[in-house]
Amino acid sequence: MPPPVFRFAPSPNGDLHLGHAYSALLNFELARRSGGRFLLRIEDIDATRCRPEFEVAIYEDLAWLGMSWETPVRRQSEHLAAYRQAIDRLSEQGLIYPSFESRAEIVRLVADKEARGAWPRDPDGAPLYPGTAKSLLSEERGRLIEQGVPFALRLDMAAARAGHLRWREQGEGPAGETGDVAARPEAWGDVILARKEIPSSYHLSVVIDDALQGVTDVVRGQDLFWSTSVHRLLQDLLGLSPPAYRHHPLIRDAAGQKLSKSTRATGLRELRAEGASPADIRRLVGLP
Template identity: 70%
Template structure:
């Protein structure tokens, strides 16, 4: 009987700020799940934002995790070193006619949405609350679009959602071992259409979070994605991209969030929850475990 492959878990922070208690919970859950199952634990640095992500913050991140008692396999995958992988995936989608250049700026999108809503239309929004992309034709003529392209105007590369959904041969689902915001668990029906024509890359950056995360998980043989519940609905987009690109499907577990005093999820700007600040105030790793509800 063939041996089953070892489970592979990963923690994938962005070094654009200091780790906080929410990151500590996610890192500990992944690390301890890998240890409990005899699996592997990987650390991935999601630094496609090469302006906000800095070597100094990355170094601080390693120090915080080591202080918590977390160890990881080497080498660490750093996304900024693998843009060619994401570009190759994007080229496959482009060759299938599933990607287009979108020239509307954020300001133009706000204006067209405001104009429609002033006329009584309820504009659809994605699960994060952002208005769905209206399409360049909402404001631009074919000549305008061509002129912007020839002038080298910045653009986003967006997924043709309707065409992508037409490629599916079966209903899209994922296996959820945690729970969504409304308690969704088990086999969950994916709804990528709720996101509209999502951004896959930009002129200056050959990837987005959605694209890079599915490519990385496949290349690193990740079998279990354990992450915060704020990313539950994004899984619909990730499952769609996995099918379109022929990538394996991990098991998902979305865990509870650590909330601030205002009831919202923690932000890296909230210094009082940063692990480095808590350490400086004398907190111990056991204190952090208690603060995130894992016990000593």
């Protein structure tokens, strides 16, 4: 039997913080203890936010923590053709449609819906897509695309839903879900799989990358637990074998909020500059 394959897949859009350190170290330790492989993947699809200096910092921070990984490192920006092929395959199945509303227009549509009653939201709390682009005639879609109107490619969830999907959870979800978990992709509505300017979403690229790299064990934070529902659906539609999943608790700040680059959580580089050692980082995240 081949060895298990684990991965850590950060985006180079800011400095790594303690939450990243915990996830990376946990993957590294599980790979080492099981005699498995540990991969590092750079998720740099969004060229507007990802920067080379942050990628260099990722390598430096992980090496400082005592970690090593296989090379070459997979960088998503070098594999756009693989995501396009997946989009084409789903399109050929009639499962994708373009939506042309701007983010501001979608906010207004949601506000209008909510003024008339409750409007459903996804597991992250964001409102489901409220537009009517799915009902546009192909001629109208073609005209808008020819005019250069920006668009997002959405998965037609009603058409894509296939059977009763499940996944094997070796950790636990936010409410203690573990073991054999039923996927609920419909809870996310018609998710975006790509935009005109960004060739793949997180949902699509992570599924493709894990499959192409032979990842057997996905170990990540509980904030992504219900995203696994969408990933299981995409795996099913694309004929990809699902890995085992282990979702771990999040590292939180003093106010109980999860650490985030967007809230400027203290980075590993800042902690290191203040005199922290790799052992201090392990202690702060609760690892021996």
